Amino acid sequence: MKFKKQMKIAGTVLLASSLLLGACSNKEEVSKEKEAPKNLNETGYPIVNEALTLEMMGQSSPLQPNWGDMNFFKKMNELTNIDFTYRTSTSDQYAQQKQLAFTSMELPDLFFGANFTAAEEVDYGAQGLLAPLEGLIDQYAPNLQKVMEKYPDLKSSITAPDGHIYALPGIDTSTTSQVPIMWMNGYWLENLGIDKRPETTEELYQLLKDYKEKDPNKNGKADEIPLTASSVAELRYHFMPAFGINQQGGIFEKDGKVGYAFVQDGYKEYLKYLNRLYSEKLLDQQVFSHTWEQYVAKGAEDLVGVFPTWPIVMVGYADPALGANYPLLPPLTSEFNDQKLMTKLSEIKRGRAAITSDNEHPEATMRWLDHMYSEEGTYLARLGVEGENWEWDDKGNWKLLAPEGMNTTQANAQHAPGAGSPVPMVLEQEFFAKEDNPTIHLISGWIEDEYLPYAKLPFPQVYFTEEEQAKLNTIKPDLDSYLEQMEAKFVSGQASIDGEWDNFVKTLNKLGAEEMAKINQAAYDRWAEAK
Structure with a gap:
């Protein structure tokens, strides 16, 4: 691993230069389909036949436990046969820890709840520390491709000037996230x-x-x-x-x-x-x-x-x-x-997940991430496991469940990383319209009447x-x-x-x-x- 990182440092300048001179050809090369690794199932579950354990780094919420204790990650492990070790910290410390990971070259395999700025995407991508993702998206992310078709501005909004996509986004069109x-x-x-x-x-x-x-x-x-x-x-x-x-x-x-x-x-x-x-x-x-x-x-x-x-x-x-x-x-x-x-806040939430160049299983990791862009994956990431953390009622609405001594927000944060961390999901207003919570609908009405008529985007998302x-x-x-x-x-x-x-x-x-x-x-x- 140390030798690999030393070689990466030595090649950084050459890689950055090649990106400047040949971004288009690089993009074409990355986008070519490669033969899938033997351990990978290109469709269906599990994602890999032989279990994998990768390292994940992300921004946690003060309300959340250790990520390994969350039902979301346990369920994803059962579904995909991919497990993780975790390096998390709250927002006060995460920015520093993230920067330290790059300067020390002690990179995880995956940033999840990454909270990357556009500057970080371009900078670390150009250095070869974040993997270009567009080819992996084309081959292994059908759910994300459907989201891109539904939101035509999404792909251009997450594509860096060199033509590469270095980080995956979230979508949030809910009223309560607009301002x-x-x-x-x-x-x-x-x-x-x-x-x-x-x-x-x-x-x-x-x-x-x-x-x-x-x-x-x-x-x-x-x-x-x-x-x-x-x-x-x-x-x-x-x-x-x-x-x-x-x-x-x-x-x-x-x-x-x-x-x-x-x-x-x-x-x-x-x-x-x-x-x-x-x-x-x-x-x-x-x-x-x-x-x-x-x-x-x-x-x-x-x-x-x-x-x-x-x-x-x-x-x-x-x-x-x-x-x-x-x-x-x-x-x-x-x-x-x-x-x-x-x-006004943008509906496109950039920089939520990224695969690093240290990851030796980018195809399987992209398939794992792509699940977040399905309806099932979004519910799992935002609400946790059905029947344990939330349930449907007879009217077709979902309701959060909470043990005695916790409110629903606290309970939700125990098992769903999307409750507090900036992870990739597709949160649309229709999703929240199904919540069995009259108060949240009341608050949404307040925001629609009192805030949104005066909301203006201060600056577009640029690279x-x-x-x-x-x-x-x-x-x-x-x-x-x-x-x-x-x-x-x-x-x-x-x-x-x-x-x-x-x-x-x-x-x-x-x-x-x-x-x-x-x-x-x-x-x-x-x-x-x-x-």
Whole structure:
């Protein structure tokens, strides 16, 4: 294995060069059908006659157990004769562990719940560390091919500029996945006799003050946290649109012109707003430091008023019907933006699974992954095993099952990786329409009425050329690090927003903000021309 990895490193430069010079011929070569390995069944199950054990790496959810204990993986092993060892970590650690896997050349056979960015796909693909998949898809993935036929933009959306597909996607057209959601504690509204939800940033400020000062949880203590989030960065999607900034990864497009969001005047006003909330203790004072467990514990103790995490997770109630008591925070306007605006999320979820060049059984692995794109595979990945984790009722609706002491969300996460991890699945609105859960349908109606009319995609899904990606790889780490550092200082009051703003913008541009916008402009222009 070590010799193999040393040879891979030695060949990386040559491989990258060959990709640049011969992407088309490479694609044709990869797409040619090869003779199937003797241990592989090209159709039907099991996928292999003699058992295989591969290594998998992925992003887990804090609610999930060890993946090997999940019914999903046990069932897939029974069905396919393919087992795995697992290297998982939650989102806080996964990005670092994923990067370490590539820099150390200790690659798994499969990334599942991969959460690859487009940049990572292009970068690691060009280095020869991720296997090109289009030939394997043509030969061993009939379910994914059907999905591509149903969604004509899918194939082009996951094809890198060199013509290769390096990572497999998910599809999610469900209403609840179209926009980021911000929830309100309806019990607190009722306790304070408030029947009108805020529509402007100033009205929200007044509501948060009431939450802080009027003991809405009725415990006789001044312990309320009016607004919280798992991190301060999570607030961007919910509140920057109120100041006219609709961005994705710091990039936005307006009338064909691409810009960098964090040098805009709207971002400056957003920072001032958060600083106002933080300085008056209306924003969680631990938003920069708390762990996920500490964060959700505040919801369980009825300490939070407005938050971005689903209430059944944040509060932890057992009866799903109680979700009806947590209304949406409406889209807000401000004195700087009088138009309601929400950030729309793409239905195509890129980068969810990838086969590495260390995998000696890519054909069998592709067949394993292709099962996720069937109706049966999607139900298994998202719900777990029928009869154990969920069941059909006599009306043709599915219902999650939960043991005593767990709510359905917690129970679902114990056995279905799709409940919390970004794995490849085909989640369509029709799937969720069959759920025997009146409350989720109520919430979907709220989103359709209150959010979706104002939702706009900030930037299309694009890929960059290898030259562009190399520049971004140099720019983005320092840019993001400086932004995170200064955002915390501005919001917490450690740095003066007015006093430091010009230097902040100058430093961002010096670190490459303008160059990043130019690169994204070029990618956008190619996308628009090919559309």
